[in-house]
Each structure stands twice: as C-alpha cells, then as structure tokens.
Amino acid sequence: MNGPAHQQIDEMEQALRADGMRITRQRSAILRVLAESDDHPAADELHRRTREMDPTVSLATVYRTLSALEAHGVIHRLTFEGGGARFETADSPHHDHIIDMDTGAVIEFRSEKIERLQAEIAAELGYDVVHHKLELYCRKR
Known part of the structure; x- marks a missing residue:
C-alpha cells in the first residue's frame, strides 16, 4: 500500500501510540479498513469489514480504537439525523454531505457557490466563517 492510504495509516498509528496503545494485528486491520474506506462506515460496519481481514477483531477493540483516533x-465522528455515528478520516479536504433519507447513503460534495454564499452572509453580519458543516437530507426524485 502506497500513497495517501499509507500516510493516513502512519498518522493513525502515531495517534494510537500517543494514547499509549500498542499497534496490534487487530488495530492494524482496523486502520487499514478506515484508510481504504471511501464511504462513512459506522462502528458495526467497520467491525464487519475488519473481521473479513482478521476474524479475531472484537467490537470493543473497534470502539476503543475509534475513540482514541477521534x-x-x-478521524471525525459524523452524526446524522436518524442514524448512529459514522466515521471518516480527518485529512480529506472540506466537503459537505447529502444524506439519502431512503437508503442512508452519504454522498460527499463541494460547491464553490455555497462556500462563497456562506462567506458573504457571514461578512454581511460582521463575521468570518471559521468552520461549518452542511448536511442536506434528501430523497431521490
């Protein structure tokens, strides 16, 4: 494994070591699944995927690892209405989310128009945007 996923794994390993955790075979598998995920898995989905690589991984290990990384x-914990927590690595560029209310799918998007409009509205009210998140809950037409 090379490139961004390898760099993400290195960063996550450093965070776990800083928390006093050893990098076990099970934790390595969890980190790899997180780094390779192109969606926003919940802890139970992360557990299921990780068990495909290493059947000895417990859900408790997944939760402890996620907690330390967060x-x-x-990593970022994402909590969308009507669902449990989901996770994504923190190194991705800023983006917003569309949540498909029928399927639960989470779609990342970025809109320069929205970013510009938010900055304009904040400026009109005398503010600079420091951080924001936008979640659109949608149904397919």
Missing part, C-alpha cells in the same frame, strides 16, 4: 483528531 480524541487525537485524525
């Missing part, structure tokens, strides 16, 4: 800011 505490160190290398």
Whole structure:
C-alpha cells in the first residue's frame, strides 16, 4: 500500500501510540479498513469489514480504537439525523454531505457557490466563517 492510504495509516498509528496503545494485528486491520474506506462506515460496519481481514477483531477493540483516533483528531465522528455515528478520516479536504433519507447513503460534495454564499452572509453580519458543516437530507426524485 502506497500513497495517501499509507500516510493516513502512519498518522493513525502515531495517534494510537500517543494514547499509549500498542499497534496490534487487530488495530492494524482496523486502520487499514478506515484508510481504504471511501464511504462513512459506522462502528458495526467497520467491525464487519475488519473481521473479513482478521476474524479475531472484537467490537470493543473497534470502539476503543475509534475513540482514541477521534480524541487525537485524525478521524471525525459524523452524526446524522436518524442514524448512529459514522466515521471518516480527518485529512480529506472540506466537503459537505447529502444524506439519502431512503437508503442512508452519504454522498460527499463541494460547491464553490455555497462556500462563497456562506462567506458573504457571514461578512454581511460582521463575521468570518471559521468552520461549518452542511448536511442536506434528501430523497431521490
């Protein structure tokens, strides 16, 4: 494995070590699944995928690993209405989300028009945007 996924895994391993955790075979599998995910898996889905690589991984190990990674800011916990927490690596460029209310699918998107409009509205009210998140809950036509 090369490139961005390898770099993400290195960063996540450093965060776990900083939290006093050893990088076990099970944790390595969890980190690899996280780094290779192109969606926003929930803990139970992450557990299922990781068990395909290493059947000995427990759900408790997944939760402890996610908690440590989140505490160190290398992953983000996303909580969408009507669903449990989902996770994504923190190194991706800013984006917003569309949540398909029928399927639960989460689609990432970026719109320069929306970014510009938010900055304009904030400026009109005397503010600079420091951080924001936009979630659109949608149904297919």
